[in-house]
Amino acid sequence: MAPVPTTEPLHLDALGPRGTYRTRVPSTVTDVAGAPIARLSLVPPLYVARAIDALRQAPPIAAADLETVFATAGEAFAAGTVGGLSVREYERHVSRTSGTPLAVVRAATRGTAHFVRHAASSADRGRPRGAARDLSDHVLHETHTVWARQGDVFAVNASGNHPGVHRVWLEALALGYRVAVRPSRREPFTPYRLVAALRQAGIRDDQLMLLPTDHATADTLVHGADRAVVYGGDDVVTKYAHDARILPQGPGRSKILITADTDWRDHLDALVASVAGESGTACVNATAILVEGDPAPLAEALAARLAVLPSLPPQDERARLPVCPKERARALSAYLKTVAAGTHAWLGSGGIADDLRDGSAVLRPAVHQTASASAPQLRTELPFPCVWIAPWTRADGMAPLRNTLVLSALTRDRDLWEALVAEPSIANVYFGDQPTHWMSPGVPHDSYLSDFLMRSKAVYEGPV
Structure with a gap:
């Protein structure tokens, strides 16, 4: 009998200061139904500490x-084979493991590639008009001010709710930081592909990892860096709120306000997109809609x-x-019933x-109407299209x-703007x-992001 062919499991190695690093007992990445998809190498605290030293x-x-x-990395991310995966294979893996609809993942691929291509100019948009980029910038002789980093190493403790979460840290690279991404x-496939594509384009192994x-070792990374961004819920925001070196990114609690001078019927497509676009999982999806007048229709x-x-x-x-x-779907459903x-x-x-x-379940949309704009439910943000509709008055x-x-404000009231x-x-x-x-x-x-990473310094060059 001929041997049954076997498929080598997909390995997602750490990308450290000396190339790839594979652990002996990797963590299994499963899809939403529980089937194993890949093996992810988890690095120990000592490895993280040495990696931070190399970045520094x-x-x-x-x-x-x-x-x-x-430009080269953006093209590779959007259309190339990176880390052994074609773009279509990458997108299927992201969809299966994160539960994000394939159409949303594909749109995110295009969007992320666009952000990669514009990372340098995007980072520079935050520079004060009076600050020179560096000591060689001719503006320095007029303004005597230079834009300077507040550190050398930037760490990212990322979430997996949406592939687009990895667009922001690209600017740190453009600003001269060396970056480590956890x-x-x-959903480790997007950061792996992005880091690998950037390395493939010419960024050194000791500049981006x-x-x-x-979870325990993640703190070693976050506290070892000069600056860090950490994603999570309210507990994460509370944990890091008093550390000026750490930027916590918690729930967005994004909202829509509709005043009486605007007919919401003319904007229903935008309202639906705000709630359910991006599959309703992003911090920029609308959690609440406040209506001046009767919200029921x-x-x-x-x-x-x-x-x-x-x-x-x-x-x-x-x-x-x-x-x-x-x-998890059943637990979220039970939680919503309690909250609502x-x-x-x-x-x-x-x-x-x-x-x-x-073994998996779809998270279907929920729409609830509250009695007032002060209802506590309006602060509840859940990882699916869930929106609270409330009446709002000028009072x-x-x-x-x-x-x-x-x-998002649907109003003609310029004073309110x-x-x-x-x-x-x-x-x-x-x-x-919008x-x-x-x-x-x-x-x-x-x-x-540069508001957190950079500062303006006075620099004056006089006779020596």
């Missing part, structure tokens, strides 16, 4: 090489549009909703976990709109028919 000793990427490196074990670790119309989205495995071309392991107590359910009253009979004022990553932009706790304001998940290179996400 390495020079920045030469400014003259930035445009070429990022991937999410839920992929360091998968367990809007809630009913939105629920009708979301109800027809199909329940399909994530790798199906027609899928639009996120998928996760069945047990006292609200009116327009969609999702019977639960949001739709079993696919393979409610800014309070229900605060602590928001993105606020001014008030929203002036509110410190609202990071971004979009006016008109979904909350819109992003573009060079446009700040949660302020410019």
